[in-house]
Amino acid sequence: MAEYDKSKNFKFFQIKTKEKNKNWTISEMAKKEKNRAGEYKKSFLGFIFYNFLMFGSECESCFFVSNMDFDINIKKWQAYIEDKRNVKKEDIELYNTIKSRIEDEYKNDEIENFDDVFDRFIQNTFVLKSELQLDTYISQAKGEFFDSITKNISMKTAQFIFRQLVEDVRKKSKEKVHIPISFTKLIDKKGIDILNLKNQIDSKIIKQNDLGGFYFFLTNKGINNIIINDILFEKERHDLKWQNISMFKYQQIVMVLKEVIVDNFDKSIDQIYELCKKELNNKKYNYEMQIDNLRKLVEVLYYEYEYNNR
Template sequence: MSVVLTTEQREQAGSNSYNRFEYQVHWIVYHIIGKLQDDVECIVFCEFHDDMAEFSTDNQQYEFYQIKTKEQKSDWTIAEMSKREHNKKGDYKKSFLGFIFYNYLTFGTECSHCYFISNNAFDKEVLLWQAIIEDGKKLQIENVALYEKIKGRIKNEFTNNMPSNFDAVFDVFIQNTFVHQSDLQLTTYENQTKGEFFNYLSDKDISTNTANHIFQQLLNDVRKKSKEKINVPISIKRLIEKKGIDVAEISKKIDKNVKNSGNYNEFHQYLLKQPLTINDIHRIEVAKTLHDARWFDVTNLKYQEIVVVLRQVISTYCETFDIDGFDEELKSLCNQKLKKNNLLSESVDESLIEVLYYEQKYSRTN
């Protein structure tokens, strides 16, 4: 069985800072948007062995991400990235680089790459390390002094329990660990992430309300799964359920919304042919965008049930009576049925019933 799925996590506490946690949540969503843009199928895990882990469904390997923020505008150095602090027991815990090394040491070939992400930049020594390995060259050959410096810092963290394969694992670590300064700024990360999501949807036929609703659901899903605690061993199926975001499923959900939320231009043209005023048409279209957003919220079970009941009443009424437009009797029947099923709600008004009526008439016409 996978070592990643059977290894106890170092910690499950998550971030102890609200701002850091929200930055991390938004960075994960920002990362997912990038995968959607590139049409990459993968599964993102929130707070699993690291701040984020990404599982490739193609090669069955994991990439691990540390997401760190700094308030002060100072570049990250090798010394800072390998600085050790005391844990609650008073012992030294691993440094940022030490925890990354731990991933290669523990998970072996299941760990393909690791990343250190921050809102701040990196100093020239770190950038030199990165420039060499990004060009596919070996740091040990190109700059032995820098290689030995980083190796010495990591080795100091294993003074009392030196792994027998330390040298081999370090060579994998030093060639496959990448640092990156994020585009997300501490002061604007929320608007940046939302803007990137709407930019991704800019060429898709989807309402703003629905798009915003999907975005908020994605944020809340990442928040929830970042805080979810698990026990190992665990199946990949159960892990996805508890801590995973399947990028392919998000893509399918967006495509479904584009397909099913209605072609707004064609629906508008249909409404123009009905005995409606311009004000009525505008009111119905506004109500439709709100309905689409609510309908595709799979967690809003009561609203889903309300819509199912209303559609049944409207379908039966339209099959029984030959009517050319929405009328008071249909509205009355709908409200009676909802009351009978204890489903009367503030979510239900005349505009929603009208929307469902005209959607059904439109679909039958087409």
């Protein structure tokens, strides 16, 4: 993954998980493997070096992220550069060990400024051990995300921001590009524009919090006033639970209901209600403990979805 900012600098993130509980070593990170054609691929460190080689001064830094820890030599390397000390001056043996690996990997390439590129590489390549576990990373990521943005932001808003981000990343990850391609087109196809995402979120939040607009929307659909009042009453109860960070089980159930509604929006509310019950039973959710009137809640979510996506 790459992070690009207005200063026209890049930060690259190489992410590698493994199941064996064994610390990364320099030799493992610099190990070359063959591809299907029988040719050697670049190692993890080789790919990182390539970023500094290709992007020059525009490559600000690179990060190798893993679920496993790193051995003593890599930690020494990191200690030097985190303290802004020069690895070559501090530990010439470690410096040469890493350099010889990269030199061997690029021995068939004629790189005139190899030493300069390598020195930028070794002083600006960072390793990170993620605290996320492979079997629970989704729920952990959600929790950390909410913790990082819940500064006067409701759970309802946080949930929306999270879903919007995940949806955009998934969509972009499936986009295929064919080279040659302009940088502008590449960003459009593979990039997530944070400012544009913020504008989308602000627009959605205004709609979601507009109870008066929601009322007139229901009225224009020709729904009976008594039924509208029931829907608005249920919506207000739902909004309170949706914004209460302690109501996690309720919010999990609502997420399931919303998925069913989105996938089956062309069907009638009666049909969607039955599908919602079936899905909750399949997932073994004891929804009666969290929801007083499932039918009314499905109606609220159904009309909310229609209102927010007009």
